[in-house]
Amino acid sequence: MSLSYISEILPSLFQGASLTLQLFFWTLIGSLPLGIVVSLGLTSNIKPIRWVLDFYVWLMRGTPLLLQLIFVFYGLPIIGVVFQRYDAAVFAFILNYGAYFAEIFRGGLQSIDNGQYESARVLRLSYWQTIRKIVIPQVVKIVLPSVGNEVINLVKDSSLVYVIGLGDLLRAGNVATSRDVTLVPLLLVGIIYLILVGICTYLLHKVEQRYSYYK
Amino acid sequence: MLEIKNLKKSFSGRVILDNMNVTVKDREVLSIVGPSGAGKTTLLRCITGLEKADSGEFLIDGQAFNPQGTDTSDSVIGVVFQDFNLFPHLSVFDNITLAPTMVLKKDKNEAKAEAENLLAELGLKGKGDLYPFQLSGGQKQRVAIARALAMHPKILCYDEPTSALDPNLRREVEKLILGLKQDGMTQLVVTHDMEFAKNIADDILEVSSLDKLNQK
Numbered sequence: 001m002s003l004s005y006i007s008e009i010l011p012s013l014f015q016g017a018s019l020t021l022q023l024f025f026w027t028l029i030g031s032l033p034l035g036i037v038v039s040l041g042l043t044s045n046i047k048p049i050r051w052v053l054d055f056y057v058w059l060m061r062g063t064p065l066l067l068q069l070i071f072v073f074y075g076l077p078i079i080g081v082v083f084q085r086y087d088a089a090v091f092a093f094i095l096n097y098g099a100y101f102a103e104i105f106r107g108g109l110q111s112i113d114n115g116q117y118e119s120a121r122v123l124r125l126s127y128w129q130t131i132r133k134i135v136i137p138q139v140v141k142i143v144l145p146s147v148g149n150e151v152i153n154l155v156k157d158s159s160l161v162y163v164i165g166l167g168d169l170l171r172a173g174n175v176a177t178s179r180d181v182t183l184v185p186l187l188l189v190g191i192i193y194l195i196l197v198g199i200c201t202y203l204l205h206k207v208e209q210r211y212s213y214y215k
Numbered sequence: 216m217l218e219i220k221n222l223k224k225s226f227s228g229r230v231i232l233d234n235m236n237v238t239v240k241d242r243e244v245l246s247i248v249g250p251s252g253a254g255k256t257t258l259l260r261c262i263t264g265l266e267k268a269d270s271g272e273f274l275i276d277g278q279a280f281n282p283q284g285t286d287t288s289d290s291v292i293g294v295v296f297q298d299f300n301l302f303p304h305l306s307v308f309d310n311i312t313l314a315p316t317m318v319l320k321k322d323k324n325e326a327k328a329e330a331e332n333l334l335a336e337l338g339l340k341g342k343g344d345l346y347p348f349q350l351s352g353g354q355k356q357r358v359a360i361a362r363a364l365a366m367h368p369k370i371l372c373y374d375e376p377t378s379a380l381d382p383n384l385r386r387e388v389e390k391l392i393l394g395l396k397q398d399g400m401t402q403l404v405v406t407h408d409m410e411f412a413k414n415i416a417d418d419i420l421e422v423s424s425l426d427k428l429n430q431k
Contacts, residue, residue: 115300122263122294123314123366124285133313137304214304215348 009176009185016172017192023089023158023168028151030094035101040131042106053102060099066160068092073164089161097154104146108139141211148204155196169193216241217262217291217370217401222271224254224261231257235271237420239370244392244402246412249422255405258422259374262403263294275369290318293363297375299355301347301362307334308343311362319366326365333361336398337391352380353387360391370401377411389414 041053073088112135120130159170173189222235231254239245247255260266264282273280275291302310312326337357377385392415406412412419
């Protein structure tokens with residue numbers, strides 16, 4: 001495992017890692033708000049909304065993400081919806097992670113004691129004032145550990161995009177390994193994933209600390 | 216003066232309250248007592264707007280109001296819940312000033328100054344920056360009272376104010392309620408504790424179960 005070989009393949013690994021990170025950020029930016037909105041719908045009293053959203057969650061959690069990627073990229077063009085490879089990946093990931101986040105937020109919403117809503121009501125706060133000032137801040141604290149789990153999963157799930165021909169971190173390592181007949185690139189890939197997840201863990205821990213001011 | 220006339224409330228066909236009349240005179244304390252299940256809490260929840268009454272009239276100083284209304288003129292009742300229901304993520308100050316600033320659109324500093332006065336009156340001086348989990352049960356109750364008073368209610372309602380507290384704090388709650396009475400507050404206290412009710416109340420209203428009536 002010579003240093004010169006490592007420095008030779010690192011640029012291509014970093015390039016792969018950059019795609020992994022981009023996918024990671026865009027998925028979070030899209031799926032977290034989607035999850036909040038869907039979770040409010042899942043807990044609403046309007047049955048048709050709940051049926052539609054229950055179906056969406058069932059579909060997204062009931063089929064492999066790999067399959068969803070294939071359908072978005074190869075399947076949707078059949079009905080005239082064509083995505084670029086990268087856009088297809090972001091689209092499929094946002095839909096998939098949005099469903100998981102929605103279920104996590106639903107659990108958080110339902111764990112808020114009814115007394116909190118009643119207190120807000122006798123103080124004459126409006127529905128949205130109650131959601132914004134009383135409910136969401138408490139839900140965020142409750143769901144942080146579960147959301148953190150999904151965030152870390154996402155770092156690694158992003159490697160599934162190889163199936164639609166995108167060059168992410170794992171694929172870059174795979175290419176170098178089969179070309180040079182050595183496991184060194186994949187070892188480096190593993191180290192880079194560990195570093196990425198390490199950074200995520202650290203940041204999540206910091207956010208949790210910020211919310212530990214109350215019990 | 217709070218008057219409730221001919222209040223009726225039933226849950227899925229079962230009558231809980233029927234032809235109920237309640238009067239609380241200004242600066243007086245009315246205790247509502249009765250066995251559990253008799254509808255004391257339901258009565259309180261109708262008065263505070265947390266349940267919709269089937270029928271009945273609600274008058275404050277002779278003027279009709281809607282307990283479920285969102286108009287500021289309907290905002291006449293303050294509530295201290297059995298478990299206090301403080302907002303755990305907000306400091307004592309923010310618990311008290313949230314509604315005055317958001318609902319009454321009061322200036323933040325003004326609301327805070329008022330909250331400081333309330334805390335001082337209730338023996339909680341210097342506790343404003345603490346969070347609910349850092350307070351004892353009795354302190355939480357007083358914060359809940361301060362939070363309700365900050366909305367300037369005409370009448371303050373308590374649901375079982377002694378039941379979430381140590382028995383030896385009962386005297387303290389009595390003193391607290393009588394102290395507020397001296398300051399001119401009109402109060403309505405739901406309790407199952409007859410002795411406590413006798414110690415604080417100018418008037419006692421006994422609610423009895425309507426189950427016999429239901430069986431007929």
